[in-house]
Amino acid sequence: MDHSLPSQIRRELLDLRRRALIRCPETTDSAAGKTTVVNGRQIRVFCSNNYLDLANDPQVLTALGDGLSRWGWGSAASRLICGTTTAHISLEQQLAQFKRCQAAVLFPTGYMANLGLLTALAGSRDVLLIDKLCHASIIDAARASRATTRFFPHNDIKRLADLLQRYTQARRICIITEGIFSMDGDFAHLPEIIPLKNKYRALLIVDDAHGTGVLGEHGRGTAELLDVEEHIDVTVATLSKAFGSLGGFVCCSAELAEYLRNRSRSYIYTTAAPPVVCLAAAAALEVIQHQPRRRENLQAVAKKLRHDLRRAGFELGSAEAHIIPIMLGRAELALQFSHLLWQRGFMIPAIRQPSVPRGKARLRISLMSSHSPRDIDDLVQALICVARELGLLSHPSQP
Ligand SMILES: Cc1ncc(COP(=O)(O)O)c(C=O)c1O
Numbered sequence: 001m002d003h004s005l006p007s008q009i010r011r012e013l014l015d016l017r018r019r020a021l022i023r024c025p026e027t028t029d030s031a032a033g034k035t036t037v038v039n040g041r042q043i044r045v046f047c048s049n050n051y052l053d054l055a056n057d058p059q060v061l062t063a064l065g066d067g068l069s070r071w072g073w074g075s076a077a078s079r080l081i082c083g084t085t086t087a088h089i090s091l092e093q094q095l096a097q098f099k100r101c102q103a104a105v106l107f108p109t110g111y112m113a114n115l116g117l118l119t120a121l122a123g124s125r126d127v128l129l130i131d132k133l134c135h136a137s138i139i140d141a142a143r144a145s146r147a148t149t150r151f152f153p154h155n156d157i158k159r160l161a162d163l164l165q166r167y168t169q170a171r172r173i174c175i176i177t178e179g180i181f182s183m184d185g186d187f188a189h190l191p192e193i194i195p196l197k198n199k200y201r202a203l204l205i206v207d208d209a210h211g212t213g214v215l216g217e218h219g220r221g222t223a224e225l226l227d228v229e230e231h232i233d234v235t236v237a238t239l240s241k242a243f244g245s246l247g248g249f250v251c252c253s254a255e256l257a258e259y260l261r262n263r264s265r266s267y268i269y270t271t272a273a274p275p276v277v278c279l280a281a282a283a284a285l286e287v288i289q290h291q292p293r294r295r296e297n298l299q300a301v302a303k304k305l306r307h308d309l310r311r312a313g314f315e316l317g318s319a320e321a322h323i324i325p326i327m328l329g330r331a332e333l334a335l336q337f338s339h340l341l342w343q344r345g346f347m348i349p350a351i352r353q354p355s356v357p358r359g360k361a362r363l364r365i366s367l368m369s370s371h372s373p374r375d376i377d378d379l380v381q382a383l384i385c386v387a388r389e390l391g392l393l394s395h396p397s398q399p
Contacts, residue, residue: 019331020330020331020332020334020335020352021331021352021353025349026038026043026342026347028043031055031056032048032050032055032056032244033045033050033053033055033056033370034048034053034368034370034371034375036347038347041345042345043342043345043346043347044345044346044347044375044378044379045347045368046346046347046348046365046366046367046371046379047347047348047349047364047365047366048366048368049210049240049241049242049366050241050244050368051210051213051214051241051242051298051322051366051367051368051369052213052214052242052243052244052284052287052288052294052295052298052368052369053244053294053368053369053370054242054243054244054245054284054287054288055244055245056244057244057283057284057287059283059286059287060244060245060280060283060284060287062283063276063279063280063282063283064276064279064280064283066279067087067275067276067279067280068276071085071087071274071275071276071279073274073276074271074274075271075272075273075274075275076271077271077272078268078269078270078271078272079261079267079268079272080261080268083271083272084272085272085275085278087275087276087278087279087282088106088272088273088275088278090278090282091106091278091279091281091282091285092104092105092106092249094282094285095237095249095251095285096251098220098285098288098289099212099220099221099235099237099251100220100229101235101251101252101253102252102253102254102257103251103252103253103254103256103257103258104249104250104251104252104257105249105250105252105257105260105261105264105267106247106248106249106273106278107247107248107249107250107264107266107267108246108247108248108266108270108271108272108273109238109240109246109247109248110137110207110209110236110237110238110239110240110247110248111137111140111248112248112266112267112270113236113237113238113248113249113250113266114135114137114138114140114141114207114236114248115137115140115141115144115265115266116250116260116264116265116266116267117141117205117234117236117250117260117264118138118141118142118144118145118147118174118176118205119141119144119145119264119265119266120259120260120263120264120265121145121172121174121203122142122145122146122147122172122174123145123146123147124146124147124148125147125170125171125172126145126147126148126170126171126172126173126174127147127148127149127150127167127170127172127173127174128142128145128147128148128149128150128173128174128176129150129151129152129160129163129164129167129173129174129175129176129202130142130149130150130151130152130176130177131151131152131154131155131176131177131178131181131188132151132152132153132154133154133178133181133183133184134176134177134178134207135178135182135207135209136354136355137207138176138178138207142176148167148170150163150167154181154184155186155188155189157189157192157193157196160175160193160196161196164196164199164200164202165200168200172203173200173201173202173203174202174203174204174205175193175196175197175202175203175204175205176205176206176207177190177193177204177205177206177207178206178207178208178209178210179206179207179208179210179211179212179215179221179222179223179235180208180210180211180215180222180320180321180323181210181323182209182210182323183323183325183351183355183356183362183364184317184318184319184323184325185316185317185318185319185320185321185322185323185324185325186317186318186319186320187222187225187226187320187321188206188222190206190222190223190226190228190231190232191226191228194228194231197231197233198231203233203234204231204232204233204234205233205234205235205236206222206223206232206234206235206236207235207236207237208221208222208223208235208236208237209236209237209238209240209241209248210241210242210323211223211225211321212235212237212238212241212242212243213241213242213243213284213288213295214241214242214295214298214321214322215295215321217292218289218292219242219288219289219292219295221235221237223235233252234250234251234252234256235250235251235252236248236249236250236251237249237251239277239281239284242284242288243281243284243285243288244284245277245280245281245284246273246277247273247277247278247281293369294369295369297369297370297371298322298367298368298369298371299321299322301367301371301372301373301375301376302321302322302324302367304373304376305324305365305367305376305379305380306319306320306324308376308377308380309324309326309380309383312380312383312384312387312393313393314326314383314387314393315327322366322367323364323365323366324364324365324366324367325351325362325363325364325365326362326363326365326383327360327362328350328361328362328363328392329359329360329361330359330361331350331352331353331361333361333390334350334351334352334361334362334363335350335352335361336390337350337363337386337387337390338350338363340386340389340390341363341382341383341386344382344385344386345382346379346382348363348364348365349363349364350362350363351363351364365379
């Protein structure tokens with residue numbers, strides 16, 4: 001046994017504590033909703049990815065209950081052995097129809113979808129050009145692929161063009177971006193990226209984990225909102241956010257789907273999602289398609305919050321939707337702000353390095369369709385009070 005390991009780990013933990021980077025999440029004791037219970041205390045949640053309130057929706061729960069008696073719980077094997085059921089196939093067909101693509105390939109999580117996609121698509125002769133603010137699952141997938149990986153500054157189209165020009169000799173070149181960015185709440189500049197990807201014959205991959213179900217008139221995501229759907233080559237999405245479930249999927253051509261089913265190691269070498277998870281996701285998809293009011297409510301309260309916070313003097317970066325960061329800078333400050341909010345009954349954890357770049361710590365507010373204008377007023381009031389307490393708002397005004 002290597003006895004030096006424990007002391008090195010202890011030192012790293014101490015260092016994380018010293019730099020206010022240690023993570024100690026609160027333990028909740030209730031179903032996901034806009035309130036939760038922690039140590040017997042009711043807390044208001046403004047940090048959930050359960051954007052459309054589907055994690056505990058009666059229609060979804062009924063599908064789960066009915067499904068359990070028909071299917072049982074476990075899937076018993078990986079997809080390629082005997083874990084593919086009609087529930088999996090039916091969900092994949094419904095997701096493909098919803099996203100207007102030829103095929104959808106389901107993975108147990110969104111993380112695994114990115115991993116399976118990029119490691120199957122790219123190897124040492126290929127180049128991946130990735131927006132610098134992309135999610136860790138994309139970065140890990142790029143590393144695992146062994147492709148040449150270059151990061152362009154966030155939404156910097158000029159730098160992307162330079163990189164495309166530099167790697168014209170690559171076997172395959174992929175541009176990878178999020179649709180709506182998970183920690184910043186702004187959109188990829190897809191209308192500017194598309195002419196470039198056409199010019200350089202690159203493959204455009206959009207991870208729309210946080211836009212799918214939520215953005216666009218029909219909830220098809222950021223590309224629908226920006227009216228560029230037919231130009232996106234591959235979309236990655238999750239069932240874990242707006243769908244309120246668990247899982248990830250890749251939307252692509254039928255041919256690429258067949259390739260992924262034969263080449264994606266995170267699809268092949270893992271147990272299939274339980275069939276009831278597919279039934280829950282299918283029920284959530286029904287709601288997404290037939291209850292646009294949820295999206296409308298969500299965007300209405302998000303618009304109000306952005307407006308009220310900017311008017312009060314908070315720095316929100318270029319947030320444009322239901323993910324709204326309050327930029328604070330230092331990790332210690334973000335942690336202190338979060339702690340004071342917690343004392344007032346609001347749950348918004350501090351987001352710090354490595355989830356965001358060093359010096360860019362923030363509170364990441366995310367809203368749900370069940371939040372009301374009154375909820376927003378209460379939150380803004382609490383944020384203003386804490387900001388004043390910390391001396392952050394020099395001339396605070398009431399919303
Ligand atoms: C942009 C993005 N992609 C992928 C994922 C991974 O999705 P999942 O939680 O389903 O593994 C996340 C999760 O936070 C994400 O924000």
